[in-house]
Amino acid sequence: MEKEQPVGLFDSGIGGFTVLKELQRGLPSENAVYLGDSKRMPYGERENAEIIAFANSGIRFLEGKGVKAILLACNTVSSLIDQLESRVPLFSIVEAGCEATLAARNRGAVGLIATTATVKNGAYERLLARRSDRVHYITQGTRTLAKIINNHPYERALLRKNIREAIDPILEKQDVDALLLGCTHFPIVRESIEQMYPELTIINPAERQIASLRAYLAERDLLNDAGGTTEIYTTRNVADEKIITQIIDHIGLKYDVLAQTELDVD
Ligand code: DGL
Numbered sequence: 001m002e003k004e005q006p007v008g009l010f011d012s013g014i015g016g017f018t019v020l021k022e023l024q025r026g027l028p029s030e031n032a033v034y035l036g037d038s039k040r041m042p043y044g045e046r047e048n049a050e051i052i053a054f055a056n057s058g059i060r061f062l063e064g065k066g067v068k069a070i071l072l073a074c075n076t077v078s079s080l081i082d083q084l085e086s087r088v089p090l091f092s093i094v095e096a097g098c099e100a101t102l103a104a105r106n107r108g109a110v111g112l113i114a115t116t117a118t119v120k121n122g123a124y125e126r127l128l129a130r131r132s133d134r135v136h137y138i139t140q141g142t143r144t145l146a147k148i149i150n151n152h153p154y155e156r157a158l159l160r161k162n163i164r165e166a167i168d169p170i171l172e173k174q175d176v177d178a179l180l181l182g183c184t185h186f187p188i189v190r191e192s193i194e195q196m197y198p199e200l201t202i203i204n205p206a207e208r209q210i211a212s213l214r215a216y217l218a219e220r221d222l223l224n225d226a227g228g229t230t231e232i233y234t235t236r237n238v239a240d241e242k243i244i245t246q247i248i249d250h251i252g253l254k255y256d257v258l259a260q261t262e263l264d265v266d
Contacts, residue, residue: 101135
């Protein structure tokens with residue numbers, strides 16, 4: 001491996017932009033290649049076999065771009081990390097989310113919203129239980145929120161309704177004061193969530209994921225101090241989709257390439 005090789009990021013759509021933002025903030029001299037499989041999102045409503053096949057094809061694409069490590073910027077994919085095939089190290093956002101949870105709270109219940117598949121796979125609960133018997137999640141899956149953020153983030157009434165439907169059931173079960181965003185799409189609407197639920201401390205795992213990557217690269221003398229380029233690829237037609245550039249502007253990402261691509265699995 002060489003320092004100059006880019007860091008890969010993979011998500012089912014634009015959610016991983018929230019991880020890319022943390023990468024650009026925390027490791028601004030790294031080169032990055034982002035792949036969002038927007039054509040086939042939401043992954044969170046798919047069967048595991050399909051998610052694994054799509055994720056493996058995304059990993060092959062990023063390997064083809066010569067990446068030195070891959071940030072799985074998708075909780076749904078990370079919840080199946082043990083079943084993925086990769087020649088380069090994979091960094092799980094679920095693992096980062098557990099670490100961020102324990103950094104925020106050392107006892108009691110923490111709310112967790114995620115996609116249906118992430119909830120079904122139970123990776124958050126398993127990982128947390130291995131590390132602590134004092135903290136647990138009150139988990140709620142949402143079938144729609146990631147898709148609405150991916151496709152209609154500016155439809156406020158629809159967005160607020162779906163945020164409410166995801167978070168209220170948690171608060172009805174238990175009076176938590178912290179909420180883990182267990183889907184990388186959700187930090188895109190963090191401001192709306194904070195306005196609607198000012199009493200909740202919001203936990204976004206992305207910063208931790210970048211800290212893990214930094215530690216890994218530093219240990220192997222692979223930190224790049226002379227790069228900083230970003231290439232973004234999506235499987236949907238970016239030229240026709242103002243929404244992608246609107247979100248990029250909203251998040252404040254910088255990029256050098258924005259292009260459509262195909263993956264080797266349909
Ligand atoms: N961004 C993905 C995640 O973190 C989920 C979106 C989807 O369902 O495709 O889980």
